[in-house]
Amino acid sequence: MLGYTITQWLFGTLSFLAIMFALMMVFTRSPVNSALYLIMTFFCIAGHYLLLNAQFLAIVQIVVYAGAIMVLFLYIIMLMNLNADEEPRKHVVTRAIAGIIGGMLLFVMVGALRGAEQLQTVQGGASQIGLVKNLGKVLFSEFLFPFEIASVLLLAALVGAIMIGKRDTNINSKETINN
Amino acid sequence: MTAFIIYKAIMCAGVFLLCLGAAAYATLWERKFAAFLQDRKGPSRAGWGGILQPLADGVKMFMKEEIIPNVSNRALFILGPCLFMVTAVITSSVVPWAKPVNIGGVVYDMQITDINIGVIYLLGVASIGVYGIMIGGWASNNKFALLGAVRASSQMISYEIPMGIALIALIISSGGSLSLKTIVEAQDAGVANIVWQPLGFLIFFICALAETNRAPFDLPECETELVGGYHTEYSSMKLGLFLFAEYINMFISSAVIATLYFGGYNFPFAHELYAKLGLADGSVWITLIGFGALITKVFGFVCLFMWIRWTLPRFRYDQLMNLGWKTLLPLALFNLLLTVVIEYFRGNIHF
Numbered sequence: 001m002l003g004y005t006i007t008q009w010l011f012g013t014l015s016f017l018a019i020m021f022a023l024m025m026v027f028t029r030s031p032v033n034s035a036l037y038l039i040m041t042f043f044c045i046a047g048h049y050l051l052l053n054a055q056f057l058a059i060v061q062i063v064v065y066a067g068a069i070m071v072l073f074l075y076i077i078m079l080m081n082l083n084a085d086e087e088p089r090k091h092v093v094t095r096a097i098a099g100i101i102g103g104m105l106l107f108v109m110v111g112a113l114r115g116a117e118q119l120q121t122v123q124g125g126a127s128q129i130g131l132v133k134n135l136g137k138v139l140f141s142e143f144l145f146p147f148e149i150a151s152v153l154l155l156a157a158l159v160g161a162i163m164i165g166k167r168d169t170n171i172n173s174k175e176t177i178n179n
Numbered sequence: 180m181t182a183f184i185i186y187k188a189i190m191c192a193g194v195f196l197l198c199l200g201a202a203a204y205a206t207l208w209e210r211k212f213a214a215f216l217q218d219r220k221g222p223s224r225a226g227w228g229g230i231l232q233p234l235a236d237g238v239k240m241f242m243k244e245e246i247i248p249n250v251s252n253r254a255l256f257i258l259g260p261c262l263f264m265v266t267a268v269i270t271s272s273v274v275p276w277a278k279p280v281n282i283g284g285v286v287y288d289m290q291i292t293d294i295n296i297g298v299i300y301l302l303g304v305a306s307i308g309v310y311g312i313m314i315g316g317w318a319s320n321n322k323f324a325l326l327g328a329v330r331a332s333s334q335m336i337s338y339e340i341p342m343g344i345a346l347i348a349l350i351i352s353s354g355g356s357l358s359l360k361t362i363v364e365a366q367d368a369g370v371a372n373i374v375w376q377p378l379g380f381l382i383f384f385i386c387a388l389a390e391t392n393r394a395p396f397d398l399p400e401c402e403t404e405l406v407g408g409y410h411t412e413y414s415s416m417k418l419g420l421f422l423f424a425e426y427i428n429m430f431i432s433s434a435v436i437a438t439l440y441f442g443g444y445n446f447p448f449a450h451e452l453y454a455k456l457g458l459a460d461g462s463v464w465i466t467l468i469g470f471g472a473l474i475t476k477v478f479g480f481v482c483l484f485m486w487i488r489w490t491l492p493r494f495r496y497d498q499l500m501n502l503g504w505k506t507l508l509p510l511a512l513f514n515l516l517l518t519v520v521i522e523y524f525r526g527n528i529h530f
Contacts, residue, residue, distance in 0.1 A: 032255075032317065039310075059299045067306025068339075071313070071332050078317045078325060132296060132357060 011051055018044035031077045035070060042066045056132045182285075190291050194271050202426035203233040205481055209426075212485045240419035248412050252318040259315020260413065260420035266308040267424040270431045273297040275360050277444050277470035281461025289466060290360060297359040298346055301435060302339065305390055308428075309335040312399065315421070316409035327408030330496070331399035335390060337503040342386035344511035345379045348518040349439060351528070352376055363443040371442040375521070378514045380440045382507055387436060389503070391428040394488040398496055433480035434473070441476050444469030 004012075018041055025037035042065045049058035090098075128134055139147050207222065207229060214221030222229035247256055277289035294300060309332045316328025350357060352375045354365045366372060373380050389396040400408030407413075410421045437443060449469075458465050494502070522528045 032252075036255075036314070055294065055296045056299070059296050059303050062303045063299065063306050067303060067309075068336060071306075071309055071336060074313055074317075075329060075332055078313070079329065 007051060010047075014044050014047045014051070018048070032074065035074050035077055038073075039066050039070050042070070053128065053131070054135075056135055186287055187291070190289075191272075194274075194276065194291055195268065197276075198268055198271050198427050198430060201430045201477075202423060203237070205426040205430060206236065206423075207232045208481070209485050209488075212482065213489050216486075216489045237419070240416050243415040245415040245417070246412075248320060251320045251412065255314050255318035256412075257417070259311050259318060260417045260424075261311075262314060263308070263311025264420045264424045264427075266304055266311060267427040267431070270301060270304050270428075270435070273300055273359050274431070274434050274438055275363050275443060276434075276473060277466040279461065280463055280466040282463075286461060288360070289470070293358055293360045295356075295358050298350060298357045298362075298439075302343055302346065305335070305342070306339055308390070311421075311424075312409045315413070319409075319412035321412050323406045324409050324411045327399045327405050327411070330405075331392065331409060334392075334396065334398060334499060334503075337500060338386045338389035338396075338507070341382050341503065341507040341511040342390070344508070344515055345376075345382040345386070346439075348379045348511075348515045349376050349383075351515075351518050351522055352379075354527070359438055363438055363445065366442040367445045367449075371440065371445075373440045376440060376514075376518070378510065379518070380436075382511050382514065383440070384436060385502075385507060387432040388484065388487065389499075391432055391484075392425060393429065393484055395491040395493050396499065397493060398499055429481060429484050430477065433477040433484065436480055437473060437476035443476075444473040446472045 021037045021040040021044060025034050025041060028034050028037060042061060046058040046061040046066075049055075049061060129138065210232070211221040211229070213219075222232040225231040225235045247253060272291040273294060275288070275290040275293070279286045279288045281287075312331040313328045316324040316331070319325075349372060350362075353362050353372050356362060356365070362372070392399055399405075400410065402408075405411070410418055413421060449472075452468075453465055456464070519528065
């Protein structure tokens, strides 16, 4: 079809959708719609992983990001009951400054990407590293140390979250006694 | 290529119709079963012994007036039940329904697709299944619906974790493959996974009850506290989709449990029976007998789901959370540890 393979068509469609949903996530005013567009973006990125033959990454992307983290995001947004019309309108000067800074960032990005055609492209589909077995073997041999460090980091974050979230019953009871 | 597409299309349509038909008659069976447990007769007017009751229910649902609340978010309000139905149905695509059949020298798998991450796919679909309820509940713009949606999401996230850990233990003891086809074939050659994973099965079953929002885990639609829960504002077929999807979920969860822990389409002394009947591998009859065996197991689990619903009272919310985080999660971790030790002494894993 028009000189492109099916993979290229899929890549083009997925990229278009991913960028479109990402833009809509930024531009929409309702926080819930924003979160839903972000979920759609995650699904598109999972599709890209599938094109790269990394099924495990694709499904983990869906389970972890779309299935767990974004559910909690939505949960908070829904409970806080944020509405589009309650969002404060920003001042014209603030908007102008944001626009100029964003434009300059875009300029830098375009400049940086000008040399991108010299980069080596990875051939999608040929690599078998994304399959569960190969990924597991690499993670537990070659990259064992960073893998374990990452798990310790996650554990530390978990303990921190529990410490912040935990209501300290002793302090509360003391306060009530003093009052 | 054309033959392949036709075969896949037939498989998809067949599995889809199977799920819908089974779910429709599960609604009738649930009412009959409840009537039996409560010493009543149950629906008996439509057709012989009430056999046409699901049809009558469906017509009633379609004919009801459809009300969309003025202050709701219209698009999301409609999206909610659709999403819930879609996620309920797509789980069925990785379940192997019967043994491969050999027609004219070509072997056809009785499974829509055999992806090599099948088990994680099940978890993924379970984790996005909550969006239908959340979006529907929020878009209704109703306090009770929102509370129901919030309860549903926290319940599903909490019970996914022990479910995932129970699945890890299962994968370790069944040979390390994530593909459901391979898991079933391993049970055909050896014994059913329930023999090595009794505790894992119990954890998985309780989590499946919680994921399908069935009693005693039906907190999201608890009438005494939340009117109708997340579907308070829904009427007509949109309500029908929510209720119907629950039965599809129940049917497919039962199929998944039967596949993972009870050998799927295999049954004891199957090979002896096939040899006695003189059936060769790939015969249509073997496929049909295997399918019958799977459906019998699924029917058994559906009955168990219903029996539990009509026997146990609903949990309180704090009891639900305590069961999930303080009982099932440590139990699942203990089961994982136990599995690794046992498999090490069985010689299936090496360090």
